[in-house]
Amino acid sequence: MACITHNNSKPKSMSKAREWTVEVENLFRFQQAGYRDELEYIQVKQGALIEKWPDSGFVKKLQRRDDTFFYYSRKRECQDLDVHKVRVYAY
Numbered sequence: 001m002a003c004i005t006h007n008n009s010k011p012k013s014m015s016k017a018r019e020w021t022v023e024v025e026n027l028f029r030f031q032q033a034g035y036r037d038e039l040e041y042i043q044v045k046q047g048a049l050i051e052k053w054p055d056s057g058f059v060k061k062l063q064r065r066d067d068t069f070f071y072y073s074r075k076r077e078c079q080d081l082d083v084h085k086v087r088v089y090a091y
Contacts, residue, residue: 009039011089020076020083026059028078028086033062033070037089 017024027037035041038050041062051060053074062070078086 013090015088017083017086024086025078029059029072033064
């Protein structure tokens, strides 16, 4: 958990997703909203809670950097043709 509160957490590497998973779905949603991942979102939007759909665990709503909101469906939004565009970061 110490990594999440550390302001200078930079990824050590990046790869592209190869198949759809719940993690890839959520990364897709963060990246659509202009963030690398959940870690960057928490750093930028200090104190912001990340709402998730209870049944799927998918991110429900994110605040973009321009303070507008993205609202997401409880169903999968990252289609197979978009999976390879999702960046997966390792810390």
